[in-house]
Amino acid sequence: MAKRREVDKLSELLANFNGDLLGDELPRQFTDDSIKVERIVLDLVRPDPVQPRRVLPDRVHHAFHNNQLTPSQALREVVQIAQVAARQRGRPFSNLLELLPDPERDEEPDLRFTPEEILLRDLVNLAVTIRDDGQVNPITVIDVTQGVIRMYRIETGERRYWAAWLLRDFLPGYEGDGMLDCIVVPATSATVFRQAKENTARSGLSAVAMARQAALLLLVVHGYELPGYAVTNDFYRQALDLRIPRGEASGIYAAMGGIDKVYFSYIKRLLCLCDEAMELADRYNLDEGVLRPITGLSPEDQVEMIQQIIQFGLSGKQVQSIVQEGVVDDSEQRQEELPIFATKFVRSYLKDADKFSPDILWNAVYREKGDPHMAHAYLMRLAQMAMSAAERFSDEG
Amino acid sequence: MTRSIVLTNHKGGVGKSTSATSIALGMAGLLGQAGAKNPRVLLIDTDSQCHATLVTTGRDDFGAEDSLYAVLMAERQVAVQTLASVLVPSHWDENLHVLPASPLLEQAERELTGTAGAPYRLADPLAKIASQYAAIVIDTRPSFSLLTEMALVAATDAIVPVEPRYLETVGLLSVIGKINDIRDGWRIPNLRVSGVLVTKMDKRVRGHRNMLEELRAHPLLGRLLCGVIPMNEAVSYAHRAHQSVYVQDPKAPASRAYAQLVGRLIKQMSGQMSSQNGGA
Numbered sequence: 001m002a003k004r005r006e007v008d009k010l011s012e013l014l015a016n017f018n019g020d021l022l023g024d025e026l027p028r029q030f031t032d033d034s035i036k037v038e039r040i041v042l043d044l045v046r047p048d049p050v051q052p053r054r055v056l057p058d059r060v061h062h063a064f065h066n067n068q069l070t071p072s073q074a075l076r077e078v079v080q081i082a083q084v085a086a087r088q089r090g091r092p093f094s095n096l097l098e099l100l101p102d103p104e105r106d107e108e109p110d111l112r113f114t115p116e117e118i119l120l121r122d123l124v125n126l127a128v129t130i131r132d133d134g135q136v137n138p139i140t141v142i143d144v145t146q147g148v149i150r151m152y153r154i155e156t157g158e159r160r161y162w163a164a165w166l167l168r169d170f171l172p173g174y175e176g177d178g179m180l181d182c183i184v185v186p187a188t189s190a191t192v193f194r195q196a197k198e199n200t201a202r203s204g205l206s207a208v209a210m211a212r213q214a215a216l217l218l219l220v221v222h223g224y225e226l227p228g229y230a231v232t233n234d235f236y237r238q239a240l241d242l243r244i245p246r247g248e249a250s251g252i253y254a255a256m257g258g259i260d261k262v263y264f265s266y267i268k269r270l271l272c273l274c275d276e277a278m279e280l281a282d283r284y285n286l287d288e289g290v291l292r293p294i295t296g297l298s299p300e301d302q303v304e305m306i307q308q309i310i311q312f313g314l315s316g317k318q319v320q321s322i323v324q325e326g327v328v329d330d331s332e333q334r335q336e337e338l339p340i341f342a343t344k345f346v347r348s349y350l351k352d353a354d355k356f357s358p359d360i361l362w363n364a365v366y367r368e369k370g371d372p373h374m375a376h377a378y379l380m381r382l383a384q385m386a387m388s389a390a391e392r393f394s395d396e397g
Numbered sequence: 398m399t400r401s402i403v404l405t406n407h408k409g410g411v412g413k414s415t416s417a418t419s420i421a422l423g424m425a426g427l428l429g430q431a432g433a434k435n436p437r438v439l440l441i442d443t444d445s446q447c448h449a450t451l452v453t454t455g456r457d458d459f460g461a462e463d464s465l466y467a468v469l470m471a472e473r474q475v476a477v478q479t480l481a482s483v484l485v486p487s488h489w490d491e492n493l494h495v496l497p498a499s500p501l502l503e504q505a506e507r508e509l510t511g512t513a514g515a516p517y518r519l520a521d522p523l524a525k526i527a528s529q530y531a532a533i534v535i536d537t538r539p540s541f542s543l544l545t546e547m548a549l550v551a552a553t554d555a556i557v558p559v560e561p562r563y564l565e566t567v568g569l570l571s572v573i574g575k576i577n578d579i580r581d582g583w584r585i586p587n588l589r590v591s592g593v594l595v596t597k598m599d600k601r602v603r604g605h606r607n608m609l610e611e612l613r614a615h616p617l618l619g620r621l622l623c624g625v626i627p628m629n630e631a632v633s634y635a636h637r638a639h640q641s642v643y644v645q646d647p648k649a650p651a652s653r654a655y656a657q658l659v660g661r662l663i664k665q666m667s668g669q670m671s672s673q674n675g676g677a
Contacts, residue, residue, distance in 0.1 A: 011426065014656050015430065017660055030428055030433035031434055041481075148486045149484075
């Protein structure tokens with residue numbers, strides 16, 4: 001690199017002959033600081049590894065950001081995961097375009113796609129839109145160039161980035177130039193607050209992503225350095241012990257989409273979920289309301305509950321009641337399921353069991369039926385039923 | 398749109414590499430000093446002799462994997478990625494980046510001759526990263542070979558360095574004609590001859606003075622004349638020390654002339670840009 005003295009010599013010489021350019025007369029295009037849309041080649045753009053809103057499944061996300069997978073390989077993984085999920089549900093696909101809704105195909109009425117299929121279908125849909133109509137909205141990137149290596153980190157628009165790769169490497173009919181329209185934000189203007197506002201202003205931010213976002217804001221205001229590589233959930237969990245410093249609350253709540261103190265604490269509390277629970281909740285985009293009651297459970301119970309929530313579509317109230325009351329005991333359940341007449345009969349019998357005698361029983365049945373044969377038949381049936389019921393003792397006792 | 402200035406002349410030893418490196422460094426330095434938002438300048442060496450590469454990076458051992466050769470031979474889809482990966486910083490200035498040449502470029506030329514789309518093998522990937530630079534300066538080899546053609550296809554402005562000697566100036570119009578032929582042949586409307594740079598001017602030689610007068614008086618060439626670089630030993634010393642002439646001897650006439658030229662080119666670029674923007 002040039003020595004200081006050499007730089008000074010050059011600067012002095014250039015200044016001697018170009019004083020006007022060093023004043024206010026440097027052409028505007030060299031000083032123009034306004035936001036511009038630039039076309040940037042896909043290869044020079046990278047998603048933000050600590051972006052709370054994740055597009056790829058966790059495993060692929062980490063492998064990609066640890067440079068174990070190229071963008072194309074990461075997408076191939078996503079495609080394979082979706083193919084396996086689809087095959088298990090009896091709707092295999094080989095061509096990505098088959099994922100798109102076909103008006104001429106009879107869809108099953110209550111077809112429930114897995115999150116992987118939904119992710120891939122959305123990406124394919126976006127890619128086809130870009131192919132047919134062009135990229136309507138530019139993505140926002142931060143210039144993180146160091147030295148000669150040009151690099152841009154995505155602030156918002158990661159989905160469009162993956163769709164562009166999908167279009168370039170996986171879909172037929174691509175005739176583009178492998179470039180993305182990008183709004184370039186100088187690294188000095190990029191803050192986690194800006195990113196949070198961009199994220200929360202858009203719909204579809206999952207509760208878990210909100211929790212990660214809250215964690216990032218807390219970590220930043222407490223002076224933590226945000227890493228440039230993929231982080232585990234433990235990084236975000238550091239925020240669990242942090243409180244909002246005096247004077248920062250309004251900025252943080254505003255960046256989180258104008259939420260209040262109580263909701264912020266609920267959101268932050270989601271960081272207590274274990275990794276598996278967090279991933280499931282993020283993939284299935286579960287609301288904070290259904291997750292809130294399970295944050296205090298053991299990791300195994302959290303996962304179990306989340307699976308129940310996903311399978312049965314439980315509401316927050318139902319989850320709360322299950323967590324508070326626990327699972328009802330089997331025997332009680334059996335009792336609840338007994339018909340009313342049986343309960344009445346048994347209660348009446350148990351109440352006066354000591355007063356019963358064979359004569360009383362015969363007389364009572366005979367009076368009710370008015371025929372000795374019928375009375376005999378009913379009593380024999382009762383005796384057999386009582387004997388069979390008594391045999392349950394040896395089965396279950 | 399980023400301007401790409403190519404320095405070309407089929408005559409050797411007229412100061413193409415010296416001018417290319419001095420212009421590139423001067424622009425990066427001046428834009429950096431003036432507080433330009435993006436002062437980065439890219440110097441592309443398409444000459445297999447690697448002189449511009451050697452003086453600006455201190456190395457001339459770039460090969461098949463880390464030089465312009467790699468970009469030219471890369472598959473179309475990965476050419477940009479290859480280009481971005483082979484750029485190196487110059488030891489002259491952190492804002493000056495170099496796409497280094499390699500002796501293998503001779504081989505590339507042989508291999509690519511007759512290949513469909515060969516003249517665009519530099520222009521296509523370069524267009525995708527051009528916006529990241531304030532300006533691009535391209536040094537060419539002393540011939541109108543395929544590599545020079547590639548450089549012209551990738552450029553927006555051609556500057557023709559010429560010594561103030563009779564035979565050189567006689568061939569000047571044919572050089573300009575050749576550049577125009579390439580522009581028309583490959584349909585590159587952005588390319589234009591934007592300057593004639595007189596180099597190695599020795600005012601003590603009457604022949605040089607006369608030739609310069611004749612150039613100035615010429616209706617076309619006089620208008621294109623963009624600078625006069627005096628003959629200067631400092632240039633040779635600078636090459637030997639792998640230094641820029643500015644640093645080798647800031648008071649040398651050549652250093653001062655290049656410093657003036659750089660300012661003029663930046664103003665000229667802004668004029669072109671505003672007229673383009675206005676036109677658009």
